[in-house]
Amino acid sequence: MKNEFQRLGDYHREDIDVALRSGSLEMELGPFSMRLEGREADIVDFLFDAYRDAPVRLKLGDVTDVAINVRPPNIIRKYIRRQVIADPGFIVPAVPLPPYLSPLAFEMGLNLAIALKCCRFTTFHSAVVGNERGAILISAHSGGGKSTLASALMVEGYRLFSDEFGLLDMETGMLHPYPRPVSLKEKSIDIVREFTGEKWLTKTFGGTPKGDIAYRRVRPSDIQLSKTPMAAKLILFPVFQEDTPPSVRELSKSETIMKLIPSSTNYHLLGTASFEALIKMVAGAQTFEITYGNTQDSLEITRDLAAKAGL
Amino acid sequence: MIRDWLKTIIGQAPMPENIAERAKMIEFADTHHVLGQMAVTWEGKTEGKLKEVLENGLLRTGFDHRMLRFEKDRITRALLGSGIAPILLKGGAYVAVGSKAAKGRRVSDIDIMVSEEQLDQTEGLLRAAGWEFDETTNNDYDIAYYRKYMHELPPLRHNKRQTVVDVHHHLLPRTSRIKLQSNLMLDAAMPLAGGKLKVLAPVDRFIHSAVHSFADGSFDTPARTLVELYYLLRDLSTEEQKNINIRAADVGATQPVATALWILADVLDDTVADTLLKASNAKPSGLIVRYALKQKLMHINKAYSAKTILLIRSHYLRMPWHLLLAHLLRKAIRNVRTLLKRADQEDS
Structure with a gap:
């Protein structure tokens, strides 16, 4: 049998389970490949729920950008009051979670591995x-x-790049997609369910350290275009304040840059190259701080700004 | 398997054909902080994802080296006018002289050394420039302990940049069983351009690395250590290599140096090291220690008994029993106190 990338949902559950247990499951999204390992049935469920359209193969076809192993934090927790952590191959201060929350550990661990x-x-x-x-x-x-607004814009016809990562190419100054499930917390779950419909939402995980969490699935079209980078035309800094009338403030290029730098996980590591790429990105975009009290307002402002930015 | 991986990392063996093994090797290199060094060795010889992953390693070490240059400059500035020219040790020195051991090497802390007479002044000037002791070591006992028994001050962390400087006053703990003639090594130190900083002489850099790895501590970064020793040996001219054994005898480091040569020859089939070891009558560490060192290197995630042996040995080497017991007791009491205090805070 050929070991080629196929839609995850087209595999038998057992095949994914075995590959995951042996740590040979490879997933590819955007510019990154990931080696996935874990023994929890909850993760297999989650993969079929949240990643059903993602391309995977059962055996590694190459080395990968990151590897994530969801495992017990120690030998005791393997058997007694079981817990899991996500191990990205370097030491991280992870809170051990019960097995039913292993998908969360998986998501957080993967984010951390990519970020660092x-x-x-x-x-x-x-x-x-x-x-x-x-x-x-x-x-x-x-x-x-940002996740709620991104979900709303997906309904408007935009494709999802990512709800966690702006990946700036240091040579071209373009943004690369990395379409992983959109993480929704607490109230935003119902808001997104209302305009997206039930069929794009995963099950809800209750009792997490961050309250209720659910994921909005990535669409096949988002994944098909995940190798196509685009230049940023609009940069937004949303500020949510309940019961506030919507307002828009245009930001200068310098203020934008100074606001973006602290939100980067590796800007300081990359020296001149990241500085120049950031300047290039901001030079080609209009930038605004938008304040709003509900999703409808934020969507209307964004529609308006996007039209003006030529999107 | 790890033996083969290490050989691949230093470019002395081909890339594993089996993809699963190749992936494990890359993860090993990354976890043990030698991915950057591997990337330098394999630069231009890889393609596709492997090339991209190695590039990550290079970019990461690029930051370390820039940070080091910057901090080196800040240390010089902090000591300006004092006439103190500290010796850069370890990674700092390798990067400063452009050693083969520096290429792609990760650097986190900056190690410098000053003479005992300059210690107080150096500390004062660095603290005035923003370096501080961590809360856990900023107490009378630790401050006295690090000066009286150890070979370095507690780590000094910069209050803005978070960079760490370890200020050494000796190359090994004062109470160490191995009596290193570090003054001979200091006397031979060479000034860098500008004259504000120095580095150990090339042969002494190899000897210090061997001493640091096999006469102090418990071999905690085995893969990194091996790669470092391999390249430090290759920095030396044939003439200098021949001098290693004589110099090691002069400074009282025959055993750690012989152990370093043994492990290079044994694990990496390093013929240069093997020839040097055979040419000397020095003996590496005993069978049990050699076994433990190799186990720890080859089975880094397991090797529990080897780790225990090396941990006990590191304490044994570090100080006489009566001092060690007093120190461990003191630390135990402190830990209990901290726990009690924390419990009290949680109650209230």
Whole structure:
């Protein structure tokens, strides 16, 4: 049998399970390949739920950018009051989670591995969506509403690049897609369910350290285009304030750069190359801080700004 | 298997054909911080994903080396006018002289050494420039202990940049069983361009690395150590290589140097090291220690008994029993106190 990439959902569950256990499951999304390892049935469920359209193969075809092993933190926790952590091959301060939350450990571990190990891109903690004319980079802290806004823009016809990573190519200054499931917390789950429909949402994980968490699945079209980078046309810094009338403030290039630098996990590691790529990206984009009290307002502002930016 | 991987990492064996093994080797190189060195060795000889992954390693070490240059400059600036020219040790020195051991090497802490007479002034000037002791070591006992028994001050961390400087006043703990004539090595240190910093002489850099790895500590970064020794040996001219044994005898480091040569010859089939070892009458560490060193290198994630042997040995080498017991007791009491304090805070 040929060992080629196929849609994850087309494999038998047992095949994925065996490959995951032996640590030979390889997934490819955007510029990154990932070696996945774990023994929890919850992860297999989650892969079929959240990653059903992602290309995977059962045996490694090459070395990978990152490897993630979801395993017990120690020998005791393998048997008694079982717990798991996600091990990316370097020491991280991870909170051990019960097995039913192993998908969360998996997602967080994968994010950390990409953020800290992949130095070929300057990595910004932001959501990115785009169309055939360009990309929108949405920079906000966790809970700042970037995942909700990105999900809303997906319904508008934008393709998802990522809800966690703006991957800036240091040679071209373009943004690369890395379409992993969009992580939704607490209230945003219902908001997104309302405009996306039930069929794009995974099951909800209750009782996590961050409250309820669910994921919005990536669409096949997002994955098909995941090797196509785009230049940023619009950079947004959303600020969510309940019961506030919507407002827009244009930012200068320098203020934009100073706001983006602290949101990068590796800007400081990459020296001149990341500085120059950042300047190139910001030079080609319009940048705004947008304040809003609900998703509808943020969507209307973004529609308007996107049209003006030629998207 | 790790023997083959290490040979591949230094370019002395081909890349494994089996992809699963190749992936494991890359993960090993990354986890043990030799991916950058591997990337330098294999530069231009790989393609596809392997090339991209190695590039990650290079980019990462690029930062370390820039950081080091910057901090070297800041240390010089902090000591300006004092007439103190510290010796850069280990990675700092390798990068400063463009050693083969520096290419792609990860560097985290900066090790410098000053004479005992200059220690207080150096500490004062570095602290005035923003380096501070961590809370855990900023107490009377630790401050006295590190000066009286150890070979370096507690780590000094810069309050803005978080960079760490280890200020040495000796090359081994004062109480160490191995009596190293470090003054001979200091006298032979060579100034760098500008004259504000020095480095050990090339042969002494190899000897210091061997001493650091096999006469101090418990061989905690085995893969890195082996790669480092391999390249330090290759920095030396044939003439200098022949001098290693004589110099080691002069400074009182015959056993750690012989152990370093043995492990290079044994694990990497390093013929240069093998020839040097055979030419000397020095004996490497005993059978049990050699066994433990090799086990720890080959089975880094297991080798529990080897690790225990090396841990006990590191304490044995470090100080006489009565001092060690007093010190461990003191640390135990402190740990219990910290735990109690934490429990109290949680209660209230």
